[in-house]
Every structure is written in C-alpha cells, then in structure tokens.
Amino acid sequence: MPDSFYFPVYTGLLTPKHRERIGPAIWEFLWLVSKVTKEVQEEGETLGIVLGGRPVKLAEIAAELGGSERTVKRNIARLKDEGYIETVRAPYGEIYKVRKSKKFIHKNRSAKNGTSFDEREDKNGLSHDERSAKNGTSEHREVPYLSERSATSGTSNKDIKDIKNITDRKIDDDIRExxxxxxxxxxxxxxxxxxxxxxxxxxxxxxxxxxxxxxxxxxxxxxxxxxxxxxxxxxxxxxxxxxxxxxxxxxxxxxxxxxxxxxxxxxxxxxxxxxxxxxxxxxxxxxxxxxxxxxxxxxxxxxxxx
Structure with missing residues (x-):
C-alpha cells in the first residue's frame, strides 16, 4: 500500500449534481486528483497532469483502490463522458489530465498576487482567521522558515530547489519518451x-x-x-x-x-x-x-x- 499523504479536495464537489454525475467513480476521481503533480494552462483551462504525464495502466489504479480492472475501466469512462478528466492513449496505458484542476490554485494565486501565508486561504478554502476560529486559536502560530528547519533536518532551500529541478527534468523526459x-x-x-x-x-x-x-x-x-x-x-x-x-x-x-x-x-x-x-x-x-x-x-x- 502506498504511503498516505494529504491532498486538497474542494467542497464544491459535495453537491447533488456532482454526486449524480460522478456516482461510484468518485474513488477513481479522488485517486487521479491525489496523483496530480503539476498544473498547466491549455486553451484557458487549468489541467492537472497526473504523475507528470506518465502513462498509467488500469491495473495500477485497480491495485491501489482494491477493485477490478473492469470496474476501473467503467468508472474512468464515466469520468471522461461527464467531462471531469481527459485522457490520451499511450502504448503502455493512458495519460490522464484532471479538468479544472485546483490542487495548486492557492499556491499559484499567492505568488501572482504577492500575498503571504497568513493572508491567503488554506487548501480547505479557509482564511487564517477562519481557520484559527475553527481550531480555537487566536494567535498566529510561528512557523520556522525552511532554512531554519534545515539545521535539524539537513535539507536546505537550495537542496529542495535542486531536487525540484531534477524531478521536473525527469518528468519532462518521461513525457517526451x-x-x-x-x-x-x-x-x-x-x-x-x-x-x-x-x-x-x-x-x-x-x-x-x-x-x-x-x-x-x-x-x-x-x-x-x-x-x-x-x-x-x-x-x-x-x-x-x-x-x-x-x-x-x-x-x-x-x-x-x-x-x-x-x-x-x-x-x-x-x-x-x-x-x-x-x-x-x-x-x-x-x-x-x-x-x-x-x-x-x-x-x-x-x-x-x-
């Protein structure tokens, strides 16, 4: 079983309309959202690229979700028909794109607008003040900068940047291949x-x-x-x-x-x-x-x- 990690899902999905359209395909949709590694703009729409554009087989999705390939295939077809995802056929699977992806929207918007961590909403759609009220805290929590934390973890900002550059190049090479x-x-x-x-x-x-x-x-x-x-x-x-x-x-x-x-x-x-x-x-x-x-x-x- 893969390691657990956090990823954002917007409450806009929790409506009768989306429930009817997605139905049992919700698990495949959540799996695809969790695997989005970057977002690109195509024809004015934000698309989330799943696993950097690497072709994915139905067997891989079925193995992680614990279902059959036939069920996964049926649910993926439903997501395509309802307009939630796009796919491109590849020799060893399909390349998946999540339409109207919002996984990194706050990060991108913050950089564009110049807002700070405390000024922008978190990934659940809450501002810092709303989050503080919900959690019963009124003061800002002090979060050390990465360079300060690196003194104990051994990872610096430069290390993170180098790793990201290497990863991005590997993803681009995989897509080209x-x-x-x-x-x-x-x-x-x-x-x-x-x-x-x-x-x-x-x-x-x-x-x-x-x-x-x-x-x-x-x-x-x-x-x-x-x-x-x-x-x-x-x-x-x-x-x-x-x-x-x-x-x-x-x-x-x-x-x-x-x-x-x-x-x-x-x-x-x-x-x-x-x-x-x-x-x-x-x-x-x-x-x-x-x-x-x-x-x-x-x-x-x-x-x-x-």
Whole structure:
C-alpha cells in the first residue's frame, strides 16, 4: 500500500449534481486528483497532469483502490463522458489530465498576487482567521522558515530547489519518451493497416505484438521498411489468402533484421548460406525457415478466427 499523504479536495464537489454525475467513480476521481503533480494552462483551462504525464495502466489504479480492472475501466469512462478528466492513449496505458484542476490554485494565486501565508486561504478554502476560529486559536502560530528547519533536518532551500529541478527534468523526459513511443506505435500500426489492405482497426493481440516489436533495439525506419518487405515477399497460397496477424509480421521482421545485420541475439555472427540451406536466425538458434513456419502458424491461428 502506498504511503498516505494529504491532498486538497474542494467542497464544491459535495453537491447533488456532482454526486449524480460522478456516482461510484468518485474513488477513481479522488485517486487521479491525489496523483496530480503539476498544473498547466491549455486553451484557458487549468489541467492537472497526473504523475507528470506518465502513462498509467488500469491495473495500477485497480491495485491501489482494491477493485477490478473492469470496474476501473467503467468508472474512468464515466469520468471522461461527464467531462471531469481527459485522457490520451499511450502504448503502455493512458495519460490522464484532471479538468479544472485546483490542487495548486492557492499556491499559484499567492505568488501572482504577492500575498503571504497568513493572508491567503488554506487548501480547505479557509482564511487564517477562519481557520484559527475553527481550531480555537487566536494567535498566529510561528512557523520556522525552511532554512531554519534545515539545521535539524539537513535539507536546505537550495537542496529542495535542486531536487525540484531534477524531478521536473525527469518528468519532462518521461513525457517526451511516452509521446515518441506513441508516435512510433501509430506509425507502425498505420503502415501495417495500409499494407494489410482491409479494415482500419487492430486487435488487442496486434497491439501487443507491435509493443513487443517496439521493445526491440531496431530503428523505426528499419521496422517500416522491413514491414514493406514482409508484404512484398509474401506469396499467397490461395485466392484471398493474406497476412492477418501482426505477430506474423513481428517474427519475420525480427528474423530479417538480424539476418541483414549478420548478428545473432548473443552477439555472434550469423553465417549466410545459399538459398535453400537452413540459416541460423536471431531467435534461440532457430533456422530462418523455422521462424517462417512459426510465423505462418501464428498467422493462421489469429488470422482465420471467425
């Protein structure tokens, strides 16, 4: 279970309108609010970026909330339909944004207006005087500055600033990496759909195979050109026969790439022979012909269903 920590939630949610719209999805909504790490302005609206823009899988949310992925998926869809969140599909989950985020609004407003800690409202919407009256105190509580506390904690203002800069750079790098990976997946999917020549959608197994290929150290341009080779060299066995599974494409692309590089997966050299003689491939010492036979079996298994 993750460590507990404080995060603000506004009482504006506690209305019949929001209760009806959010319903049982309140737990997923609170989870997303708690994971907002920064806020950005897009088209005049404040969006809370969840976990710095890192793709999040439904299984991760379900594991922390203790529910099923099916329930989480249904509740996330409800939050999207009702306009509480936005999501962007990524290869390893979805990137979440909380609309009209107010998690850091007081911090931002205070910096803009030049107000002090005692002058601004706290994160529950109370001013200092209101908070004092509620807690039964009338005098301002003395709060030592961070630099004074650092004498005992060993952390200075400069340390905090350096840590924040490093964290922000890491978050930005993660976002760029996720976007690049997403673009690569779309490019491969579009190439496959174009060459397949039928249908505009992918099956879950096709998507898994694409993600598996992306995990290989093969440049995107090489993958796209090798996909063309796979389709150009494929010989239909009967009228209407074709490539209907990206798993077939993945296996042949891997085999072709390592054969062209003249290397096996363990760094050894692949010795090329005359056509018709078994050639070692990149996958566990199997021959090139064995790879093609396995790929053909995968194509038949997934391509002829239904």
């Amino acid at each position: 996720a976007h690049m990976s997403d673009r690569s997946k779309r490019a491969i999917a579009n190439k496959y759909i174009q060459r397949r020549g039928k249908g505009l959608s992918l099956s879950p197994k096709d998507e898994e195979a694409i993600e598996g290929l992306l995990r290989e150290p093969i440049p995107l341009d090489d993958i796209l050109s090798l996909i063309d080779e796979v389709f150009d060299e494929y010989q239909p066995k009967f009228n209407g026969d074709g490539i209907n599974s990206f798993e077939y494409v993945r296996k042949v692309v891997l085999s072709k790439y390592h054969e062209q590089k003249g290397e096996s997966t363990d760094g050894g050299t692949v010795h090329k022979h005359r056509r018709g003689v078994s050639r070692p491939s990149a996958e566990g010492g199997k021959t090139y012909e064995q790879i093609l036979r396995e790929a053909e079996a995968a194509r038949r298994a997934w391509g002829w269903k239904g």
